[in-house]
Amino acid sequence: MKRILVVLIFAGLCNKALAQINPEKAKTGEIIELLFPEGKSKALILSYDDGRTEDRQLVQLMNKYALKGTFHLNSNKLGSEGYLNRSEIKALFIGHEVSVHSANHPPLTRLSKIDIVYEVVEDRKELERLMGYPVRGMAYPFGNHNDTVVDVIKGLGIEYARTVNDTYAFQIPDNFLKWHPTVHQFAKAFWEPNNPENDKKELARFYQLVHEFINTKDLALFDLWGHSWEMANDKAKWEETEKTFQSLAKQSSVHYTTHIDLVDYLKAFQQLQFSVDKQMVFNPSASTVYFKKSGKQYSVMSGKTIHL
Numbered sequence: 001m002k003r004i005l006v007v008l009i010f011a012g013l014c015n016k017a018l019a020q021i022n023p024e025k026a027k028t029g030e031i032i033e034l035l036f037p038e039g040k041s042k043a044l045i046l047s048y049d050d051g052r053t054e055d056r057q058l059v060q061l062m063n064k065y066a067l068k069g070t071f072h073l074n075s076n077k078l079g080s081e082g083y084l085n086r087s088e089i090k091a092l093f094i095g096h097e098v099s100v101h102s103a104n105h106p107p108l109t110r111l112s113k114i115d116i117v118y119e120v121v122e123d124r125k126e127l128e129r130l131m132g133y134p135v136r137g138m139a140y141p142f143g144n145h146n147d148t149v150v151d152v153i154k155g156l157g158i159e160y161a162r163t164v165n166d167t168y169a170f171q172i173p174d175n176f177l178k179w180h181p182t183v184h185q186f187a188k189a190f191w192e193p194n195n196p197e198n199d200k201k202e203l204a205r206f207y208q209l210v211h212e213f214i215n216t217k218d219l220a221l222f223d224l225w226g227h228s229w230e231m232a233n234d235k236a237k238w239e240e241t242e243k244t245f246q247s248l249a250k251q252s253s254v255h256y257t258t259h260i261d262l263v264d265y266l267k268a269f270q271q272l273q274f275s276v277d278k279q280m281v282f283n284p285s286a287s288t289v290y291f292k293k294s295g296k297q298y299s300v301m302s303g304k305t306i307h308l
């Protein structure tokens with residue numbers, strides 16, 4: 001007991017002595033917190049799969065509300081009945097992102113590695129030819145993935161791959177190649193035909209989530225996914241879509257982004273190089289990066305070092 005007391009007194013004296021030597025001791029306990037571009041605390045991704053003709057109406061609606069979409073297309077299906085034409089996608093998706101959904105939409109987990117490579121690379125190559133830029137993202141067909149699929153796509157220039165495992169939460173995924181979205185559009189409403197009770201319950205659940213996102217003061221990412229063909233010719237479902245977009249649009253705290261732009265930004269944040277005492281930071285990336293330290297907001301431009 002006596003010995004412990006002596007050690008404690010000695011440790012206390014040492015701390016005191018250190019503080020005297022360096023009164024402005026580095027406060028390394030301060031946490032660096034991510035902010036989205038322009039210092040915003042929230043980000044929204046709208047992610048739609050399959051490239052069916054109903055995408056035309058959906059894009060029109062997104063444009064009306066100044067929203068950005070990410071569209072995952074199957075290039076071998078383009079031009080066939082019910083799908084978009086090759087010749088229209090470049091103009092249609094101006095201001096939005098076009099991304100891989102495999103060439104033919106097979107369940108990738110049932111394929112051999114060479115066929116997974118083919119499905120992803122062929123789709124990338126054809127979409128790049130049509131769009132005129134490197135296509136670097138993906139959504140798994142049917143959301144179907146396992147560790148083998150993830151390992152194979154790692155070498156194919158894919159920066160993120162979205163699943164269909166809804167989290168009902170607003171966190172940023174740790175593993176970009178197992179990117180679990182927040183929620184399917186309208187949650188699980190309309191999944192079963194002729195079940196209005198369930199539709200009502202699921203719609204309420206969905207709008208509750210939208211409401212939580214709009215009102216939270218925390219860092220939040222809302223990643224909404226679905227298919228334009230789910231609305232088909234149903235006026236009521238298109239009205240629900242418009243209601244959703246209207247609620248999410250024009251929020252000053254929300255950064256509206258495509259999936260790949262967000263991934264590039266998150267990678268730029270991860271690349272920030274802080275000094276040990278967190279008084280300096282160097283940004284080697286191509287983007288201006290925003291963050292908070294001790295409640296104060298900072299931005300550091302591409303290639304610059306700033307003092308905090």
Ligand SMILES: [Zn+2]
Nearest residue numbers: 049050141142
């Ligand atoms: Zn699909």
